[in-house]
Amino acid sequence: MVRRRGIGMASVFYGTGYGNGFPDISSAIVELHPSGKATVRTGAVDCGQGSSTVFAIIAAEVLGLQVSDITVTTGDTDNTPDTGTTAATRQTYNTGNAVRLAALDALSPLLDMVKPRLAVNTVDGLVVRGGAIEVRGLPGRKVTLAEAVALAKAEGLTTMGKATFTAHTTALDPENGQGAPYWPYAFATHMAEVEVDTLTGMVEVLRVVAAHDVGRAINRAGVEGQVEGGVAQGLGFALLEEVQLNCGRIQNPNLAGYLVPTAMDMAVVESIIVEHPEPSGPFGAKGIGEPAILPVAPAILNAIFDAVGVRITDLPATPEKVLQAIKLQEDRGIVK
Amino acid sequence: MQDQVVGSSPVKVDAKDKATGATKYPGDLRVPGMLYGKLLYSPSAHAKIIGIGLADAWQVPGVRAVLTANDVPGHNGHGVIIPHQPVMARDLVRSVNDVLVAVAAETMAAAEEALRKVKIELVELPAVFDATAAMAEGAPLVHPEGNILSHHKIRRGDMAEGWARAAAVVENTYRTQMVDHAFLQTEAALAEIDDGGILVLHVATQYPHWDRKELSRALGMPEDMIRVVGGSVGGAFGGREDMSLQVQAALLAMHTGRPVKIVCTREESFHAHSKRHAMVMHYRTGATGEGRLTAVEATIIGDTGAYASWGTNVLRKAAVHATGPYIVPNVKVDAYAVYTNNPFAGAMRGFGAAQPAVAYEGQMDEVARVLGLHPFAVRWQNAMTEGCITATGQVLESGVGLRATMEKAGSLVGWDVSKING
Numbered sequence: 001m002v003r004r005r006g007i008g009m010a011s012v013f014y015g016t017g018y019g020n021g022f023p024d025i026s027s028a029i030v031e032l033h034p035s036g037k038a039t040v041r042t043g044a045v046d047c048g049q050g051s052s053t054v055f056a057i058i059a060a061e062v063l064g065l066q067v068s069d070i071t072v073t074t075g076d077t078d079n080t081p082d083t084g085t086t087a088a089t090r091q092t093y094n095t096g097n098a099v100r101l102a103a104l105d106a107l108s109p110l111l112d113m114v115k116p117r118l119a120v121n122t123v124d125g126l127v128v129r130g131g132a133i134e135v136r137g138l139p140g141r142k143v144t145l146a147e148a149v150a151l152a153k154a155e156g157l158t159t160m161g162k163a164t165f166t167a168h169t170t171a172l173d174p175e176n177g178q179g180a181p182y183w184p185y186a187f188a189t190h191m192a193e194v195e196v197d198t199l200t201g202m203v204e205v206l207r208v209v210a211a212h213d214v215g216r217a218i219n220r221a222g223v224e225g226q227v228e229g230g231v232a233q234g235l236g237f238a239l240l241e242e243v244q245l246n247c248g249r250i251q252n253p254n255l256a257g258y259l260v261p262t263a264m265d266m267a268v269v270e271s272i273i274v275e276h277p278e279p280s281g282p283f284g285a286k287g288i289g290e291p292a293i294l295p296v297a298p299a300i301l302n303a304i305f306d307a308v309g310v311r312i313t314d315l316p317a318t319p320e321k322v323l324q325a326i327k328l329q330e331d332r333g334i335v336k
Numbered sequence: 337m338q339d340q341v342v343g344s345s346p347v348k349v350d351a352k353d354k355a356t357g358a359t360k361y362p363g364d365l366r367v368p369g370m371l372y373g374k375l376l377y378s379p380s381a382h383a384k385i386i387g388i389g390l391a392d393a394w395q396v397p398g399v400r401a402v403l404t405a406n407d408v409p410g411h412n413g414h415g416v417i418i419p420h421q422p423v424m425a426r427d428l429v430r431s432v433n434d435v436l437v438a439v440a441a442e443t444m445a446a447a448e449e450a451l452r453k454v455k456i457e458l459v460e461l462p463a464v465f466d467a468t469a470a471m472a473e474g475a476p477l478v479h480p481e482g483n484i485l486s487h488h489k490i491r492r493g494d495m496a497e498g499w500a501r502a503a504a505v506v507e508n509t510y511r512t513q514m515v516d517h518a519f520l521q522t523e524a525a526l527a528e529i530d531d532g533g534i535l536v537l538h539v540a541t542q543y544p545h546w547d548r549k550e551l552s553r554a555l556g557m558p559e560d561m562i563r564v565v566g567g568s569v570g571g572a573f574g575g576r577e578d579m580s581l582q583v584q585a586a587l588l589a590m591h592t593g594r595p596v597k598i599v600c601t602r603e604e605s606f607h608a609h610s611k612r613h614a615m616v617m618h619y620r621t622g623a624t625g626e627g628r629l630t631a632v633e634a635t636i637i638g639d640t641g642a643y644a645s646w647g648t649n650v651l652r653k654a655a656v657h658a659t660g661p662y663i664v665p666n667v668k669v670d671a672y673a674v675y676t677n678n679p680f681a682g683a684m685r686g687f688g689a690a691q692p693a694v695a696y697e698g699q700m701d702e703v704a705r706v707l708g709l710h711p712f713a714v715r716w717q718n719a720m721t722e723g724c725i726t727a728t729g730q731v732l733e734s735g736v737g738l739r740a741t742m743e744k745a746g747s748l749v750g751w752d753v754s755k756i757n758g
Contacts, residue, residue, distance in 0.1 A: 007749050008701075009697075009701075009711050009712060009715065009742075009745070009746070010693065010697040011660065011661050011697070011715050011719070011738060011741070011742060012657075012660065012661055012689070012693050012697075013657065013660065013661035013720060013738065014657070014686075014689055015653070015656060015657070015689075019649070019652070019653065019656070020649070020652060043543075043544060043545055043566075045541065045542055045543070045544070045566045045569055045572070046350060046569070047542065047569040047570075047571055047572035047573075047576070048569065048570065048571055048572075050348055052348075052349050052350060053346065053348045053349045053350075056346075056349050057341050057342055057344070057346065058342070060341045061340065061341045061342045066341070067341060067344075067346040067347075067349070068346075070349075072349055074566060075541075075544045075565070075566025075567070076544065076563070076564075076565045076566060077544050077545055077548045077562070077563050077564045077565075078563045078565075080544075082545040084543070085542055085543040085546065085577060086542045086543060086572070087542055087543075087574060087577060087683060087687075088687065172488070172490075172652070172656075172728060174489075175489065175491070176489065176490065176491040176492070177488060177489050177490030177491060177492075177655060177656070177669065177727075177728055178490075178491075178492070178728055178729040179728050179729065179730070180728070180729075180730040181652075181656055181728060181730070182656070184734075184735045185732060185735065185736070187661055187720070187736065187737055187738035187741055188741055189738070189741040189742045189744075189745040189746070190745060191745045191746065191748065191749045193749065209745045209748045209749055210745070211740075211741035211742075211744045211745040212741065213735075213736075213737030213738065213740060213741050215735055215737075216342070216343070217343055218342055218343070219344070219345060219346065220343060220344065220345045221345035221346075222345070222348070230685075233573070233685065234690075236515075237512075237515055237612075237690065241513070241515050241516070241518070242513040242514065242515070243513070243514040243515065243516050243606070243611055243679070245465065245514070245678055245679075247381055247463065247465060248381025248382070248431060248432060248463060248465055248676075248677045248678050248679070249379075249381060249432055250432065250606050250607065250679060253602070253603040253605075253606035253607065254602050254603055254606075255518065255602060258516060258518065258606070260518050270748060272741070272744045272745065272748070274737045274740045274741050274744060275737075276735060276736070276737025276740060277735070278734060278735035279734050279735070280734075281735075283342045286735065289685065290685050290686050290687065290689070290690075293685050293686050293690060294686055294689060294690055294693045295693065295697070297690070297693070297694050298693050298694050298696075298697030298698060299697070301694065301697075301698060302697060302698070302701045302711065305701060311508075311698065311701075311702070313508055313509065313510045313511065313698065314510070314511045315511065315512045315513050315694065316513060
């Protein structure tokens with residue numbers, strides 16, 4: 001058995017949001033309760049990617065609360081506002097912005113209300129943290145959020161904030177494709193380390209170093225989770241997955257015939273979070289959902305080239321294709 | 337002062353219920369009097385429908401509804417760009433995604449039995465299964481208006497000058513395959529009519545508000561009479577943006593006056609949602625002897641299957657991202673979304689930007705090989721930086737952390753980044 005190692009690099013960019021001038025709109029509602037806790041309502045759907053946790057973090061940060069103080073209600077046409085599709089790597093950026101603004105909107109009347117009580121001349125002299133509104137520089141002088149909400153309710157003030165955020169995008173010119181279709185763009189570089197068995201053509205991905213510019217990580221573990229999932233899905237795209245067709249009919253509509261990576265196929269992932277803040281993002285954040293998968297397959301293909309000197313240009317890079325390419329190269333008398 | 341919440345790693349808000357199994361997905365829902373629904377998909381990818389015999393299906397004990405296109409009260413079509421994917425096919429099937437019949441029965445076994453008793457009479461039509469072939473004159477038409485759904489062009493700079501300045505030109509064709517989302521939770525929906533006559537649909541979806549629009553259009557019902565509840569979703573990746581079984585579940589509930597649940601088997605799930613576009617990408621890339629990109633020309637053909645879904649937008653995104661994260665002064669890109677009689681393609685994580693990355697990053701390594709340069713060095717000197725201009729003429733004013741990702745990832749595999757860059 002002759003196993004050869006190689007390293008491959010791939011860099012990508014990714015325009016997040018709907019793009020091409022499409023209305024890219026998210027709305028959110030944040031309600032403060034007399035318990036001092038809060039509810040976030042958005043139409044966004046947490047499909048496992050962690051959007052609800054991101055919204056809880058953003059609301060908690062703005063309101064000076066803990067994540068456990070926030071309830072997130074999502075995806076119900078009767079009870080949540082429209083936030084557009086949960087797609088296009090747009091929920092952290094778009095709805096995240098809307099949640100941040102809605103939390104500020106909920107807070108604003110409370111700050112005005114407690115201003116005389118705390119004897120400050122401007123709301124800029126107030127800071128919200130640890131479940132209380134306190135005077136900047138005089139942390140002992142404060143009103144708890146719970147008290148403030150109760151007072152506001154007694155005065156007939158609403159403690160519900162709402163906001164809408166729209167992402168910037170312009171349509172492309174149909175003749176030359178010029179325009180500003182997406183904003184913001186995400187960037188990433190992956191390095192894949194593979195071992196190719198030259199007798200069987202099997203490719204084993206040993207390690208993927210995945211560096212992503214996310215602007216700012218709202219949830220660090222969440223970013224890492226998305227990256228690891230992206231590597232798994234990208235590995236499947238590179239080496240395993242293919243819907244096989246015969247006259248338009250799916251030949252392998254099952255998980256015995258359609259191979260997704262298992263834990264046995266998975267590489268070690270080293271996730272590196274690069275935080276180059278995006279000024280228009282909530283706390284500087286951009287999305288991570290889709291960028292996570294993009295560099296994986298090209299990095300693996302480039303690593304196969306580095307290992308055995310054959311360039312696979314037809315995905316997936318099955319053992320048969322890799323072996324055939326190696327044989328072809330040997331026949332030509334080129335041996336790496 | 338409390339620790340900042342942003343940038344921490346709290347336990348996910350849904351973690352406990354997911355870990356303990358307490359989370360209820362639409363497929364877990366059960367209500368009194370609930371019927372089981374099931375859909376019959378077309379056995380053929382392109383055929384004329386001569387007849388659909390339902391009499392025997394109705395005879396199966398426990399069957400409460402057997403519906404066809406004739407039972408769709410509103411617009412018999414859905415789609416995010418063009419609403420032309422039939423809720424149930426009437427005269428013609430264009431792919432194996434086409435639904436012919438929907439049944440509801442007291443038990444799943446009765447629903448399955450009823451579908452086996454449906455008599456379908458089809459006459460096969462000439463079909464096309466290759467996107468490049470579908471673009472040719474005289475190819476069988478998937479839709480009467482022609483097989484090319486969209487053509488996006490990007491034109492920047494002067495290609496002749498770009499090639500003239502190139503010391504090396506590399507040319508390759510890359511092919512990527514059709515991919516399924518293969519999310520863990522298959523499609524599931526529970527439809528019921530509440531006491532106020534409101535249609536309530538519980539469904540794992542990526543966009544409840546859009547589903548409501550589609551339901552309104554197909555059912556001929558105002559949106560305020562429809563409530564869509566997203567519930568828990570076991571993975572999506574773009575595969576839950578188009579309608580799958582929402583409208584049929586609603587129709588079965590409306591016809592029977594009973595709650596109806598449909599849960600796809602894995603095999604049905606493969607037929608119920610979109611796929612990642614298979615693409616053929618022909619690339620020519622030119623660079624100076626030092627590795628500076630001078631020109632990129634790309635022709636990208638995406639197989640969008642029998643229905644538009646997001647095909648136009650996916651291939652537009654492929655065009656916009658065709659040059660990769662690099663500064664290229666001269667660019668010519670043509671990206672086509674092409675109808676075939678294959679299963680329809682739509683949104684999948686990366687949305688048309690995943691396939692070109694295979695091509696442009698293969699090209700960058702080939703440029704490096706031909707010029708005898710390090711792959712890192714070629715990428716580094718062409719990398720987008722703040723203030724650079726993209727192939728669409730967009731100035732990237734902020735948030736460009738590309739080189740930092742290159743530097744960190746390269747160093748971690750032991751590449752001496754500063755030495756490589758000289």
